[in-house]
Amino acid sequence: MKEYRFIGKSTPRKDALDIVTGRTKFINDLTVPNMLYGKVLRSPLPHALIKNIDTGEAMRLPGVKAVLTYKDVPDWMGGLPLHVRILDSKVRYVGDAVALVAAETEDIGEEALRLIKVEYESLPAVYDVEEAIQPGAPQLYEQFPGNVLPQGIPAFGPHSLRELVIGDLEKGREEADFIVEGSYAYENIPNPLPPESPGAIAAWEGTDTLNVWSASQGPHMIKVSLQRRMGSINLHSMGTPVGASYGSKFMSWQYVLPAAALAKATDRPVKFCYGRSEHLAAFTVRLGSRIHGEVGIKKNGEVTFLSGDWLVNTGAFSETSQAMVAVGCGEVQLMLRCPNWSLKPKVVCTNRTASGQIRGFGGQELECALLPLLTMAMEKADIDPVNFFKRNYVKPGDGYYWRDGNWWVCRGIDYTKAMEQGAVRFGWKDKWKGWLKPSSVKGVKRRGIGVGVHGNADVGEDVSEAYVRLDPNGTATIYSGLAEHGTGQRSNICKMVAEILQLPLDRVSVTPNDSRVNPYEMGPVGSRGTYAIGSAVIAAAEDAKRQLFEQIAPKFAVKPEDLETEDGMVYVKGKPGTGIPWIKGMDYDRTVMGRGRFEPDFALPNFMMIFTEVEVDTETGKVELLRVVGATDVGQIIDPPGIVNQLNGCLGSAGIDSALFEETVIDTQLGRIMNPNMIDYKWRTFAELPEMEHVILETPIPSHRFHAIGVGEIATSPGPSAILMAVTNALGVRIHDYPLTPDKVLSALGKINTAKRRVK
Amino acid sequence: MTPTHEIPSHPTITFTVNGEACSFIMGDGSHELPPSYTLAQTLRERLGLTGTKISCDHGACGCCTVLMDGKAVLSCMLLTVECEGKEITTIEGLGNPVTGAIDPLQQAFIDNTAFQCGFCTPGIIMSAKALLNENPSPTVEDVKEALAGNFCRCISHYHVLDAVIATVKKGGE
Numbered sequence: 001m002k003e004y005r006f007i008g009k010s011t012p013r014k015d016a017l018d019i020v021t022g023r024t025k026f027i028n029d030l031t032v033p034n035m036l037y038g039k040v041l042r043s044p045l046p047h048a049l050i051k052n053i054d055t056g057e058a059m060r061l062p063g064v065k066a067v068l069t070y071k072d073v074p075d076w077m078g079g080l081p082l083h084v085r086i087l088d089s090k091v092r093y094v095g096d097a098v099a100l101v102a103a104e105t106e107d108i109g110e111e112a113l114r115l116i117k118v119e120y121e122s123l124p125a126v127y128d129v130e131e132a133i134q135p136g137a138p139q140l141y142e143q144f145p146g147n148v149l150p151q152g153i154p155a156f157g158p159h160s161l162r163e164l165v166i167g168d169l170e171k172g173r174e175e176a177d178f179i180v181e182g183s184y185a186y187e188n189i190p191n192p193l194p195p196e197s198p199g200a201i202a203a204w205e206g207t208d209t210l211n212v213w214s215a216s217q218g219p220h221m222i223k224v225s226l227q228r229r230m231g232s233i234n235l236h237s238m239g240t241p242v243g244a245s246y247g248s249k250f251m252s253w254q255y256v257l258p259a260a261a262l263a264k265a266t267d268r269p270v271k272f273c274y275g276r277s278e279h280l281a282a283f284t285v286r287l288g289s290r291i292h293g294e295v296g297i298k299k300n301g302e303v304t305f306l307s308g309d310w311l312v313n314t315g316a317f318s319e320t321s322q323a324m325v326a327v328g329c330g331e332v333q334l335m336l337r338c339p340n341w342s343l344k345p346k347v348v349c350t351n352r353t354a355s356g357q358i359r360g361f362g363g364q365e366l367e368c369a370l371l372p373l374l375t376m377a378m379e380k381a382d383i384d385p386v387n388f389f390k391r392n393y394v395k396p397g398d399g400y401y402w403r404d405g406n407w408w409v410c411r412g413i414d415y416t417k418a419m420e421q422g423a424v425r426f427g428w429k430d431k432w433k434g435w436l437k438p439s440s441v442k443g444v445k446r447r448g449i450g451v452g453v454h455g456n457a458d459v460g461e462d463v464s465e466a467y468v469r470l471d472p473n474g475t476a477t478i479y480s481g482l483a484e485h486g487t488g489q490r491s492n493i494c495k496m497v498a499e500i501l502q503l504p505l506d507r508v509s510v511t512p513n514d515s516r517v518n519p520y521e522m523g524p525v526g527s528r529g530t531y532a533i534g535s536a537v538i539a540a541a542e543d544a545k546r547q548l549f550e551q552i553a554p555k556f557a558v559k560p561e562d563l564e565t566e567d568g569m570v571y572v573k574g575k576p577g578t579g580i581p582w583i584k585g586m587d588y589d590r591t592v593m594g595r596g597r598f599e600p601d602f603a604l605p606n607f608m609m610i611f612t613e614v615e616v617d618t619e620t621g622k623v624e625l626l627r628v629v630g631a632t633d634v635g636q637i638i639d640p641p642g643i644v645n646q647l648n649g650c651l652g653s654a655g656i657d658s659a660l661f662e663e664t665v666i667d668t669q670l671g672r673i674m675n676p677n678m679i680d681y682k683w684r685t686f687a688e689l690p691e692m693e694h695v696i697l698e699t700p701i702p703s704h705r706f707h708a709i710g711v712g713e714i715a716t717s718p719g720p721s722a723i724l725m726a727v728t729n730a731l732g733v734r735i736h737d738y739p740l741t742p743d744k745v746l747s748a749l750g751k752i753n754t755a756k757r758r759v760k
Numbered sequence: 761m762t763p764t765h766e767i768p769s770h771p772t773i774t775f776t777v778n779g780e781a782c783s784f785i786m787g788d789g790s791h792e793l794p795p796s797y798t799l800a801q802t803l804r805e806r807l808g809l810t811g812t813k814i815s816c817d818h819g820a821c822g823c824c825t826v827l828m829d830g831k832a833v834l835s836c837m838l839l840t841v842e843c844e845g846k847e848i849t850t851i852e853g854l855g856n857p858v859t860g861a862i863d864p865l866q867q868a869f870i871d872n873t874a875f876q877c878g879f880c881t882p883g884i885i886m887s888a889k890a891l892l893n894e895n896p897s898p899t900v901e902d903v904k905e906a907l908a909g910n911f912c913r914c915i916s917h918y919h920v921l922d923a924v925i926a927t928v929k930k931g932g933e
Binding site for chain 2: 012019020023025029107193194243245485487641644645650651683684686
């Protein structure tokens with residue numbers, strides 16, 4: 001393997017000092033002179049028409065500068081397709097926005113909310129995805145009869161993937177040795193719950209220029225996607241460090257548009273940050289996912305067909321659900337080689353807080369619902385799940401339909417070795433006793449193991465552009481709209497450029513995240529930071545280096561390709577003694593600007609396998625997660641502690657723990673979320689950490705000059721279904737109702753009798 | 761009715777933050793400190809010390825942890841008026857005020873990349889600092905227990921444990 005100076009070496013994050021000293025400014029740490037605070041009055045009813053709103057008393061409260069209702073907000077829309085107004089005359093979930101207030105202080109804003117009088121006409125509400133598509137069900141939108149949203153997403157092109165129909169189901173049926181069918185769901189709608197709630201500051205310059213500071217995972221996309229919806233204004237988007245996102249802070253119109261509307265109404269800057277309960281009760285959660293499916297399998301583990309209806313509960317509106325369905329339909333083919341498919345998704349609106357983008361992006365939701373069905377098939381065929389995944393995970397040369405509706409052929413690497421080494425590290429062979437068999441039993445404690453797998457070809461999705469500017473003092477500046485949301489990717493692109501230019505790391509920096517400065521950047525989503533963003537940055541650095549050598553070559557009377565550079569010195573290859581500093585070659589009054597661009601490439605799927613071991617207490621029903629082993633192959637590690645951190649992230653952000661205890665609980669009588677606070681919404685503490693290990697292989701992958709691809713996004717995805725498998729094996733009875741709380745475990749054991757909980 | 765003794769019309773509150781004395785006149789006037797202000801609000805909004813984060817704002821997540829007389833407290837659950845005469849230390853006040861050097865614990869967080877998004881990091885460092893004040897040589901289990909009230913959603917826990925233990929080992933050398 002090639003030895004690098006920075007790539008693959010543990011280096012401190014460039015933003016580390018600011019983070020550990022509290023100097024990092026997150027969105028709620030910023031103030032703008034003359035700034036007001038935005039607040040949102042939220043609906044107490046799940047479905048209602050607003051008959052009357054009286055804002056007079058709120059307006060008269062000293063310090064209140066604006067109160068907006070559906071009658072006076074601009075007609076800016078959100079959703080996919082655009083169908084959600086900032087405020088509407090109809091509310092569709094408990095927590096839906098009813099009125100906006102701008103006030104001198106947050107307290108005055110809160111007080112004003114209490115003074116707004118609203119008269120509602122309550123409408124019947126629907127929460128269950130199948131009840132919502134029945135004739136006569138309450139209708140959320142006139143334009144979407146039956147509560148079914150149109151499929152397709154323009155951003156993915158004219159043929160964006162709407163369903164998976166491949167091959168011949170009948171042939172698959174005939175070839176199957178076993179056929180299993182059933183209905184399974186992953187619809188506990190966990191919240192990714194970053195510690196920083198979403199927020200933005202909006203300030204107008206004149207009438208057609210809007211400055212937005214926001215905690216966004218894709219700040220440049222705020223400019224690209226929102227300015228068109230606001231009457232062709234010019235939007236300047238400034239991204240702040242993101243107090244984590246896990247996908248949820250990408251499509252950020254829910255907080256940017258209200259802040260912009262209030263700023264327009266008051267002609268002053270307005271900050272609007274969600275409060276924590278607001279974040280838990282009225283911001284986006286995972287998709288609800290339910291499958292009625294059928295799968296055929298041969299004795300050797302070959303899957304002959306898979307058919308099913310995939311019902312996707314998107315809540316009160318779709319933010320990106322059709323896009324997630326498209327990517328989910330792609331990802332399931334990476335996990336499962338199968339010649340005959342008929343998977344028909346339906347995206348359905350219901351009267352609860354909306355679902356949105358979260359790491360795992362459709363694939364996690366689909367596979368978590370599908371895995372119980374597949375494990376039943378594996379059980380029938382008596383196949384070890386590790387062998388099943390080894391056989392069926394996408395290999396170089398295999399094809400699949402991706403989100404754009406095109407057929408892509410994998411030109412990546414074979415992940416079999418990663419699976420095998422993961423299994424060895426975990427001790428799978430010794431612990432696997434067969435389906436529905438515990439790996440050990442000690443009194444009331446039963447242990448079981450499970451495994452899950454996931455992959456994504458979005459590591460090469462969408463376009464990135466970057467510039468690299470060289471200054472004569474021997475520094476390089478990367479112009480990139482890359483947000484820092486916790487992965488360390490802004491540091492990692494500095495490592496890439498430092499490696500190419502052989503500059504010390506402290507001589508390389510990234511511009512502030514400002515759309516006026518930086519070129520197009522989709523943002524670090526779908527693990528695209530390493531390959532897509534990295535490729536653009538690498539191309540820009542190489543372009544800059546080429547121009548630098550062209551500038552300097554005449555001084556040495558050699559060809560540009562005969563030059564080399566190290567630590568800000570240029571010299572003829574093999575003659576370090578000839579070196580001159582950049583400034584001598586460039587002069588003090590010149591800069592060099594290199595440009596780079598990445599075009600989408602969906603041919604390099606990544607891979608993540610998660611092995612889990614649980615111990616179930618059959619007296620109390622408590623499931624304890626004892627051990628997790630992750631296995632992946634990333635081509636080349638860029639930053640060792642960074643990747644381990646990201647893989648450790650498999651537990652939180654609506655990942656593994658969404659199979660154990662995380663859920664958003666809705667009272668289906670009142671439509672209210674019952675646990676919108678951090679005591680009732682359960683999360684894992686320092687005192688309850690399982691043992692965690694990862695096998696991270698580095699088989700060079702044909703991506704860019706460092707042969708690396710990203711994997712962080714999908715760390716959460718294989719975990720929940722692995723937990724289900726582990727608990728099922730520990731108990732010896734099938735259990736698949738996420739999350740596996742003690743009541744469900746005891747109920748599965750027949751120790752308590754619980755009425756079936758109402759599905760959400 | 762005449763009061764039997766005089767109550768000052770503008771009660772003041774005085775405490776120190778990171779070694780410097782702070783005084784506020786309590787009241788609802790625009791230049792006064794409302795009695796309802798939590799310590800977290802005062803630190804962030806009046807003193808500009810935004811290193812102390814507010815996340816859950818009800819004492820569940822530990823993001824707002826600061827030291828009061830050397831012990832960890834949740835500044836979102838503490839009214840400013842309760843801080844009379846107390847010594848408050850925030851993340852900005854760690855390290856050596858004379859040399860400007862950061863605290864060894866902060867350095868260990870850098871060396872171990874013991875954070876991802878970094879939002880919960882100040883609170884975690886302050887909780888760990890309080891533990892080390894009380895017990896300079898904790899075990900891993902002690903550290904886990906001491907940090908059990910600190911939410912971290914990126915799951916940087918494992919690297920945080922490494923960082924705290926590295927500090928302990930260095931201190932013992």
